Amino acid sequence: MNIPFVNLAQQFLNLECELVDTFLKIGRSGVYIGGEPLESFEERASTFLGVSDAIGVGNGSDALFLILKALDIGPGDEVITATNSFIASAWVIHATGARPVLVDVDDDLNISPECIESAITKDTRAIIPVHLTGRPAPMNEINEIACKYGLSVVEDAAQAIGAKYYERQVGSLGDAAAFSLHPLKNLGLYGDGGLISTNNSELASKIRLLRNHGLKNRDECVMWGYNSRLDTLQAAFADIKLKYLEKWNNRCIQIANFYRNNITAKIIMPYDKPWEHSVYHNFVIRSNHRDELAIHLLKNGIETRIHYPIPIHLQECAINLGYKIGDFPNAENFCKTMLSLPIYPELSDAQLAYIIDKLNIFH
Ligand SMILES: *Cc1c(COP(=O)(O)O)cnc(C)c1O
Numbered sequence: 001m002n003i004p005f006v007n008l009a010q011q012f013l014n015l016e017c018e019l020v021d022t023f024l025k026i027g028r029s030g031v032y033i034g035g036e037p038l039e040s041f042e043e044r045a046s047t048f049l050g051v052s053d054a055i056g057v058g059n060g061s062d063a064l065f066l067i068l069k070a071l072d073i074g075p076g077d078e079v080i081t082a083t084n085s086f087i088a089s090a091w092v093i094h095a096t097g098a099r100p101v102l103v104d105v106d107d108d109l110n111i112s113p114e115c116i117e118s119a120i121t122k123d124t125r126a127i128i129p130v131h132l133t134g135r136p137a138p139m140n141e142i143n144e145i146a147c148k149y150g151l152s153v154v155e156d157a158a159q160a161i162g163a164k165y166y167e168r169q170v171g172s173l174g175d176a177a178a179f180s181l182h183p184l185k186n187l188g189l190y191g192d193g194g195l196i197s198t199n200n201s202e203l204a205s206k207i208r209l210l211r212n213h214g215l216k217n218r219d220e221c222v223m224w225g226y227n228s229r230l231d232t233l234q235a236a237f238a239d240i241k242l243k244y245l246e247k248w249n250n251r252c253i254q255i256a257n258f259y260r261n262n263i264t265a266k267i268i269m270p271y272d273k274p275w276e277h278s279v280y281h282n283f284v285i286r287s288n289h290r291d292e293l294a295i296h297l298l299k300n301g302i303e304t305r306i307h308y309p310i311p312i313h314l315q316e317c318a319i320n321l322g323y324k325i326g327d328f329p330n331a332e333n334f335c336k337t338m339l340s341l342p343i344y345p346e347l348s349d350a351q352l353a354y355i356i357d358k359l360n361i362f363h
Contacts, residue, residue, distance in 0.1 A: 060180025
């Protein structure tokens with residue numbers, strides 16, 4: 001049996017008729033930027049997330065960047081984020097001219113509140129907790145720290161659309177949040193896309209200006225801006241896919257439970273805390289024999305990945321930040337032991353049973 005790490009084409013096939021109909025409708029409408037399909041998706045997304053505003057943008061990184069710009073974060077400022085994340089969580093800080101301040105993560109792979117508090121200086125302006133793997137970061141503790149020091153909280157919810165924390169959707173838990181609609185994410189499109197959510201309507205208005213050149217209308221520009229919009233076509237596809245998101249997320253949760261209930265190999269698996277509702281963008285296990293395990297699975301046709309093999313503080317681009325090996329022991333240790341197993345709605349029960357069989361014969 002051959003089990004790829006992802007199978008995006010299968011999902012496309014399942015939705016093909018609906019998607020093609022939408023393509024024809026928009027093609028014939030002649031409106032390809034903005035318009036009703038974008039408004040409809042933004043409306044549906046804000047209702048889903050339980051926020052006042054949802055704003056479609058070009059991609060998940062731009063979503064983070066535009067939020068930071070709207071908060072007037074720039075040179076001289078510091079923003080704290082986790083060192084175990086996708087590189088975009090940090091480069092968006094650098095891109096504003098502010099300094100990325102990296103901190104270690106806890107056993108759940110999410111940013112450690114204690115480490116955040118120790119990293120705060122007089123220049124700190126914001127915290128970017130990442131809901132890594134689709135699991136909510138400890139937002140109560142983070143918001144408490146932010147409140148104590150007067151900091152903004154920008155959720156990096158790129159991997160976590162639909163995840164909940166104490167029954168509340170991620171994306172509604174800080175000052176603003178960024179989602180990625182990249183093909184590999186839980187609500188993935190057919191190209192790049194991003195979404196911003198916030199309950200702060202003043203911030204939302206500013207972000208709407210920033211994403212569209214700072215233009216108040218066709219001719220009047222009120223601030224220097226950017227061009228980062230969610231295409232009409234992608235917004236229409238997102239509107240379709242949002243209807244299925246909960247069903248897909250639930251299937252991923254079912255797969256995670258299946259793994260947990262049936263894997264007997266000696267590995268560490270992720271478990272939700274009672275107040276967490278993870279959506280398993282990734283199912284990350286840990287093993288002291290990670291590399292051998294990955295090879296064993298690959299030999300049996302099962303593809304795995306590592307998210308992420310190099311922590312941000314040890315990336316070449318980050319040399320000027322002055323970090324060194326040993327600065328963040330948890331993240332560095334996890335890099336050597338983590339392995340992501342296949343998890344996506346289209347995985348069949350037979351494929352799952354096969355993966356578990358092969359895992360359980362590994363010693
Ligand atoms: C994917 C991702 C991003 C960036 O999203 P893009 O849409 O690829 O720009 C940011 N942060 C995290 C944690 C991600 O996984």
